[in-house]
Amino acid sequence: MVVETDGGSRGNPGHAGYGAVVREAGTGRVLAEWAGYLGIASNNVAEYTAVVNGLQAAAELDPGATVEVRxxxxxxxxxxxxxxxxxxxxxxxxxxxxxxxxxxxxVHYTWVPREQNTAADALANAVMDSHGQIRRSHDRPTAALRAVPGEVGIPWDVPAPASVRGPAHDARPTADGAPATAAGAQVVAGNAQATEELVAARTNAPRMSGTPLPRLGGEPATVVLVRHGVTELTETGRYSGGDTPGPALSAQGRAQAARAAMLVGRVGVDVWTDVPVPTAVVASPMVRAQETGAAVARSLGLPVVSDDRFGECRFGQWDGLTVPEIEAGWPGQVLDWATTADVRPPGGESLRDVGARVARGLRAVAERHQGATVVLAAHTVVIRAAVGLVGRLAPGHWSAVRIPPASLTIVRVWPRPDVDGGLVGDLTVVGCPSELVA
Known part of the structure; x- marks a missing residue:
């Protein structure tokens, strides 16, 4: 096995956390992900703690294996x-x-540059943000807890066990570390039992994103599609395609992108906990998608990679126009474009054109990121195409899918095509507005 480890401290010493990813040697398949918030600690303590926990995770999987710690x-x-x-x-x-x-x-140890250690780094940053813990096995149901210092963290979808119901706020410690009240002392004393109950409850709870069906062709890549925030053209109902780089996000759009980044930062931590924490960010080359992708990437501590295949549909002569303006110049053609596969705006792309390049892009992501999660900052038509492709919807039905600004859509894509050459994938979440969750 390969154990990737990383630790961090914001202030050194400061708020610290560690992350460890256990992979199958040779295939790179993720077997387990462990991470935890350490309170105030040094960077070196966090780095060593990552190694300890990574080796413990590996020992649970196969104590007789050989291990390379990176x-x-x-x-x-x-x-x-x-x-x-x-x-x-x-x-x-x-x-x-x-x-x-x-x-x-x-066990032997190998030094790797930081850019080759992004998965463990993302886990460490996630728990430093959430002050929580992650214990995730990809062979067993997930048990992920979020903790507040002095309290037991309650996962979002699990009722609190009896041992932690009651005056949780009384459990906050005083300056000397003692519980503030007798009731608080009872809660703190029950933390070990409560944690076990929470793990059991979380393990048996329904997963928000669902378990993928077993398929041939390796493990799927999970793709978190984030629609960009609004621009001035979005706010005025004007078509804004891939013919030009602009426009940029408006003030409202930047706020939306920040909320989307907050929600993406929780993926794999306390929402959609059965998918891996994101370890890569890809964005359309359009300015609005780049800005949205950059907001997400900053929250994850990752770079942004541009990919032309995910640029918005080219609307040609319709670019910058409203639907009534297009209808006045090209009567009936907007509806024809939106409900059929091969109608192109003058100088633009059909839905089938967009779908072909999006399919190529998603398959490349699936081949490169098997078993991992990738964030993709993109556009309405691109995300509709992704949903349609994995859901086997005809292009003429894609426009029925609503994708709000700064919303999250999650799909899984397998690297191997089906017998017809189409994408093999499944839908997890479609158009979840970030302001409802973040």
Whole structure:
């Protein structure tokens, strides 16, 4: 197995967290993801804690395997490899925990640059944001908890067990760490039992995104499609296609993009918890999509990769016009374009044209990111095409799918085409408005 680890501290020492991803060697398939908020700690403590937890996760899967630990901390790699002396007592204790977690004779350590360690880094940042924990196995149901210091975190879709119902706010510790009240002491004392109950409840709870059907052709990529926020043209009901880079987001659109970024940051943490935390961000080259993608990427600590295949439909001579203006110049053609596969605006693209390039783009994403989650900042027609392609809807029906600004749509796509050459995928979420959840 390969164990990817990363830790971070915002302030060093500051609010700290760790992330660890266990993969199957050779295929890269994700087997487990562990992450946790550490409170106030140093970066080195967080890095070592990531190794400890990553090895513990690997031991739960197969204690007889050989393990390569990959980390972007030179200190951890050199010290755990025995080439550098561990001088700090706290780090020595964590190193001993790591050796106890997995047979050291079966473990070796490799340094990797930060850009090759994005999955573990994303997990660490997610829990530093949420102050929570992630325990996710891709062979077993998910158990993910969000915690508030001094309280037991209650997952969104699980009723609180009896042991944690009641005056939860009384459980907040005072400055010296003691519970504020006797009732609070009872809640804190019951945390271990409550956590076990929450794990069991979360494990048995229905998953919001659903379990994909087993299919041939490897693991699917999960694609979180984010429609860009509004622009001045969106606000005035004007067509804005892929013929030109602009316009930029309006003030309202920037606020929408920020809300969408908040919701994307929760994917795999406390909403849609059965999919991996996003580890890549792709965006259409249009300015509005780039700005939306950048907002998401900042929240995840990831770069944005542009892909022309996800640019908005080219509307040709209709670009910048309202529907009444188009209808005045080209009577009946807007409806024909929206409800048939092969009608093109003058100088523009048909729905079939858009679908062909979106299909190529999604298949490339599925091949490159098997078993992972990718965020794609794109446009109405592009997202409708993605929904239509994986849902096997005829292009003439795609326009019936409503995709609000800054909404999230989630699909899974397998890398291998079906016997007809079409995409193999399934729909998870369609057009979830970010302001309802974020």
């Amino acid at each position: 980390a972007d901390s030179k200190l951890v790699v050199e010290q755990m490899s025995g080439r550098w002396k561990i001088k700090h007592a706290d780090l020595r204790a964590l190193a001993e925990q790591a050796r106890a977690a997995f047979d050291p004779a079966r």
